[in-house]
Amino acid sequence: MDRRKFLMSTVLTAGSVALLGKKSFASLLADPAYQFKPLRGNVGMFAEQGGTIAWLVNKDGIVVVDAEFPDPATHLIAELKKQSDKPFEWLINTHHHGDHTGGNISFKGIAQHVAAHANSLTNQKASAVKQKTEDKQLYPDTTYTDKWKVKVGDERITAHYFGAGHTNGDSFIHFEHANVVHTGDLVFNRRYPFVDRSAGASCKSWITVLEKAQKQFDKDTLFVFGHAFDPQKVTGNMDDVKAMQHFMESLVNYVDSSIKAGKSKQEILATKAIPGVTEWQGDGIERGLTAAYEELSA
Numbered sequence: 009m010d011r012r013k014f015l016m017s018t019v020l021t022a023g024s025v026a027l028l029g030k031k032s033f034a035s036l037l038a039d040p041a042y043q044f045k046p047l048r049g050n051v052g053m054f055a056e057q058g059g060t061i062a063w064l065v066n067k068d069g070i071v072v073v074d075a076e077f078p079d080p081a082t083h084l085i086a087e088l089k090k091q092s093d094k095p096f097e098w099l100i101n102t103h104h105h106g107d108h109t110g111g112n113i114s115f116k117g118i119a120q121h122v123a124a125h126a127n128s129l130t131n132q133k134a135s136a137v138k139q140k141t142e143d144k145q146l147y148p149d150t151t152y153t154d155k156w157k158v159k160v161g162d163e164r165i166t167a168h169y170f171g172a173g174h175t176n177g178d179s180f181i182h183f184e185h186a187n188v189v190h191t192g193d194l195v196f197n198r199r200y201p202f203v204d205r206s207a208g209a210s211c212k213s214w215i216t217v218l219e220k221a222q223k224q225f226d227k228d229t230l231f232v233f234g235h236a237f238d239p240q241k242v243t244g245n246m247d248d249v250k251a252m253q254h255f256m257e258s259l260v261n262y263v264d265s266s267i268k269a270g271k272s273k274q275e276i277l278a279t280k281a282i283p284g285v286t287e288w289q290g291d292g293i294e295r296g297l298t299a300a301y302e303e304l305s306a
């Protein structure tokens with residue numbers, strides 16, 4: 009389903025008759041449309057524009073994982089305030105990219121703390137300097153390097169860092185009681201991923217990172233993905249994590265064997281289909297090919 013059709017169906021299923029009584033169809037389309045839904049055990053998801061958000065609301069506090077951009081973050085904050093008057097104890101960033109941290113600023117004065125991997129903070133600062141957006145950032149005040157835990161009410165949240173992947177600062181954020189994990193951009197579900205070598209990404213290490221995730225989490229874990237080709241599939245299970253690992257493996261193996269067979273960079277980057285990859289869609293196949301080529305030929 010394309011984005012526009014998806015937005016329309018979302019709008020039309022959201023109590024369309026009652027809403028249409030008050031508003032014109034055009035004004036409905038102009039309204040912000042987003043997904044805000046509970047998943048399991050006080051944990052839910054939010055998606056509007058950018059990387060998917062996960063949230064926790066329990067009787068002691070509110071936790072948000074990733075922040076999209078300022079406007080979506082404002083919509084999310086309003087929804088969460090309808091659910092609870094408890095404090096926003098933590099905002100956690102899976103990694104530094106603007107579609108995950110751009111909305112941090114909307115939590116200024118609202119979130120008590122912001123946490124992220126140390127490399128995510130370094131990358132966020134470097135990007136802000138480069139893009140001259142330092143005044144639009146809310147930086148993490150708490151950083152970690154491998155594992156970090158925090159308790160909010162009866163929920164324990166653990167961040168796991170398994171090494172470089174999509175950048176060098178991506179964590180899995182595990183709501184242990186609910187058994188819901190935010191993968192950040194370590195999983196692009198059935199969609200060609202971005203691979204940010206300028207921020208320390210590694211295609212080879214990404215495979216290992218996803219292997220470790222499969223050992224750490226289990227068959228009952230519900231996953232929230234940074235991105236998906238089908239906007240309905242930003243959540244999933246271990247099979248989707250395995251599929252992402254298979255994609256990264258196929259990409260690395262294909263580029264490696266092509267280099268060894270003497271193919272030119274140009275030939276490799278012109279690839280339209282990676283052998284063994286059947287489910288990945290959309291544009292951007294060249295992003296992974298370029299990153300893998302640069303990494304393997306370095």
Ligand SMILES: [Zn+2]
Pocket residue numbers: 058059105107108193234235
């Ligand atoms: Zn993203």
Ligand SMILES: [Zn+2]
Pocket residue numbers: 103105174193202
């Ligand atoms: Zn990203």
